[in-house]
Amino acid sequence: MSRSIMDIAGSVRALDPAASAAAAAHLDSLTKPPGSLGKLEALAVKLAGITGEMQPKFPGRGVVVMAADHGVCEEGISAFPTEVTPQMVLNFLSGGAAVNVLARQAGAEVMCVDVGVNAELEHPDLISRKVRFGTANMVSGPAMTREEAEAAIMAGVEIVEEAVSRGIRCFVTGEMGIGNTTASAALMSAFTGVSSLETVGRGTGINEERMRHKVLVVERALECNRPDPSDAIDTLAKVGGLEIAGLTGVILGAAANRCPVVLDGFISGAAALAAERLAPESVNYMIASHVSQEQGHVHLLKALGLEPMLHLDMRLGEGTGGVLALHLVDAACRIMTEMATFESAGISSGNDQAGSSGESQI
Structure with a gap:
């Protein structure tokens, strides 16, 4: 079974x-x-x-970079086009992204996973677990089906279990997906009841006008879908992202295998909220690496009861803050x-x- x-x-x-x-x-x-x-x-x-x-001791450590696209980008909520997602995946795979540089310094393996990129990708080092080609636009209906959210979560669990079998015993959450701070803000508001005025941040560096628009987009998505905060999978399916669901599985898989999981920034934190709702004990396996410049992140960490190790004014994602915290794990x-x-x-x-x-x- x-x-x-x-x-x-x-x-x-x-x-x-x-x-x-x-x-x-x-x-x-x-x-x-x-x-x-x-x-x-x-x-x-x-x-x-x-x-x-x-x-x-943790001689084997891995950064799981989950990548997926977001249909909500149709609403103009990002300073970058969606084409950047597959382009950055190839950058991860060639070793040229910031997370690759910092992971090499920390002696960590980068595992890049396509769980929902809206493009056909092929590379010998790519872990392909594509559930669908990006989510739907959540302002007009659910981002994905419940079954798709479950498949993305299980993909994360399985990637952890395969890595554990190879000797990796410490995990860092990473992600790539244009539009994913919008989905993360919606998830945080749904799970915590905090207003979108406090959960929505600048993401890729949007201006004030687009920031106000992004707040309204999150409010429309929540009003349209009415996610059930007591049902984490329902909430992920309606206003989440495939890479966020995948990271939820990474966190659950790490905790189930008694491995620490170092959280990166705001998007990883949204996945952690979902994991905590599914398995309350999982929060004890989470290490908060840093607090990002996304304004909702500090409130999100408080909701989880976690204190960040570092304050570096970072907001890149990818797992960069999490990899830096591996040096403190070693210390x-x-x-x-x-x-x-x-x-x-x-x-x-x-x-x-x-x-x-x-x-x-x-």
């Missing part, structure tokens, strides 16, 4: 409390005041809870494995443990 999305969601378990406690105790034995490494300590504790290992792991303890270094420790490290959401 084939698995369902709910089977995957149901297999996401709570973090390992024993591993988290052991990591916190080890951190407090190291040659530093308790808690003095701040978010790095919280990250180390979280990684231990995710993996069930006090001192995890947290190396602190756990390489730093001396008070005992091993023969250094007197303080008696006040009030500042002891503890788990917090990242």
Whole structure:
């Protein structure tokens, strides 16, 4: 019998409390005041809870760049034409995009997935999981069918499972799709009730006039489709995107396999909202890499209860912020494995443990 999305969601378990406690105790034995490494300590504790290992390592890491087009671009909500989506996919595949550069620096593999690009694409390194050639225009009806949203989610799950079988144990969410900040704003408004005035951002760098138009487009899409926020798949199908649904599957697949998943920016955050609605425990496997300049992102992270690691004023997407945060994942792991303890270094420790490290959401 084939698995369902709910089977995957149901297999996401709570973090390992024993591993988290052991990591916190080890951190407090190291040659530093308790808690003095701040978010790095919280990250180390979280990684231990995710993996069930006090001192995890992630030599295999992958960036899953989901690519798809959006019919809502017919409404003139982007500064770039839709032809850019397939062009950028080929740029990823040739290794020339920003995410490729930063992934090489971080030792991460870039997996480029066509889940809904509105073009015929062929390349030996392309992962083709095309569900349909772009979504429909959501201002006049659902972006896709429920079955198509489910297929995109499962594509993400399956890509993670294949990568895990090759030794990848840490994932970064990436995406490409002209128009996807519009779909993400609609999803955030649908899931959280936050007004489109606060969820809609400048995306590719639109001006004030087009920004006001984009707000109205999101409002029209929500009014037309009336997505059910208690049904994440319904919401994804009506006002989401194929790449966003694919990333929802990546997050669920990573959590089900006890792998950390580093979220990039606003679009990845919208996928994370959907994943959290499907499997509430999945949020514990998410690491917020940064807060982007898209105005809705900070509110989205608050809705998830996540604190960003970095503030770099980025708004590129692709997985770029997520890949930069891999260096902090490495730093947290190396602190756990390489730093001396008070005992091993023969250094007197303080008696006040009030500042002891503890788990917090990242």
